[in-house]
Amino acid sequence: MKIVALNGLLGYGYSEEALEIAFSEKVDYLGVDAGSTDPGPYYLGSGKSFTDRKAVKRDLSLALPKALEHKAPFIIGTSGGAGSSEHVAWLKDILLEIAKEQNLSFRLGIVLSDVSRDYVIDKLKNGKIINMSDEMPLCEQAVENSTKIVSQVGIAPIIKLLQKKADVIICGRACDTAIYAAPCIYKGCKEGLAFHMAKIMECGAMCSEPVAAADVMQAYMYEDYFELCPANPIRKCTVDRVAAHTLYEQSNPYLIYEPDGVCDLTNSVFTQVDERTVRVSGSEFKVAEEKTLKLEGVKLAGFRTICPATIYDPETIKNIDLIIKTVMDFVKANTKDTLSKDSYTVNFKLSGGEESSLGIVIDVVGITQEIADNICSLVRSRMLHCDYKGRKSTAGNLAFPFSPSDIHVGEVYEFSIFHLAKVDSLLETSRILVEEVNK
């Protein structure tokens, strides 16, 4: 059985020639991951994608007709970057646009994985929430403050849609591994091999050299092993690269935690088959007694205005702590009758130092955009002209690279929930839909 990973992230691009090579022989499944929490909480909060629409459309419009021609189900994980129903709708819109332009017809399977605040509060009350880190416990208030919550689903809903003969499957928030493990397990492959393969494939050609998240990767599944070979002839898989890949973004290189259990790589064996191909065997799977799903939620933390600037004068840089204190005392005194001091926060994001130059981002987050603008403007103007002992550069302390100097960033979100929920069924947060497109 041959599985192809389009790349490490939908919208990051890939070589068209590599796609041609991958599809020059029979492909059974095509997959691509379309999201991550790496870009931070903003995207889940705002419903926006961190990938560009045009780039996502390009990646899909070359691959979709190939997958349909090969009758290879095309599985897309974590639609729109963060996987809420808004993100799924965004991706679906792009797919329908391509279907119309290229006159393609297919059965579309959709997994929605949003959860309500009530669902999480119920779990909390019944002692079914597990903290990922002691630093982030969960309380009812934090759930109430959350504006959006998604669950990271595993292979179960994808297998449901494969059973329903979906040609294209778009998921809400899903485990990266589920995209590639689901079809293998559906077809009867060993779970340990399926999850290990999936963990490597979800990053595209990151396990090859030259390394690239933005290229096509191929996996061949056999009964007792799997083989990896990049589609692009300029790349190759080596034992070191493939073995090292399981270190990436994981807290433990031997264990990959999944909703269904744990993939254990302690006994994995990596063998170089030919110059570009690596064989992996021995990866095991232990089914968890207690099934869990990861929940991700965000809350609105305020509205941001920033002002980037640079200081080149070493005398000014030496006095930066004093300048910041003077500025903040001034701002507090100036707004004491109009603003409560917990209606905004000011952070000075500093980089560099006396030996070169000091980069500064004045970062203001207010409970309204108006407050953030007001405070940022006061900080910037006071900092520009702040005096200190022995100052020679009395015309101004800051070099502004832009006009306007202050930039509206808009809503600021923070992660409010990042916890495991004990579940009775791994499908309990999934809403599964099937639609016929152009049929």
Place this chain on the structure above:
Amino acid sequence: MKRLIEYTKILRSKNAGPLFITFDLIFNSKVDMKYVENKLTKAEISKAYDVNEEKISIISYEVVNSIKITFPRKHISGNVEDNDIYGCQQHMALANILI
């Protein structure tokens, strides 16, 4: 005494989810890996990153002569105080530890 980075061929940091930061140290040889493994202490990491020793996990992964270090982020990724959303530029304090 050499800086830790001089023993490694890869030394990187990255989020392991938004709550944790993880460091991969990949060495040129098993000898270097074992040497660093024996010398590097949780106390030094704790000092370099202002993190509690009990919260630091160090796991050797001999398959590729590597050591993985993981601990909770000081600020959750994307929180107002955070300065590195992906966590991929947090390795220098580790790189500069003298071994």
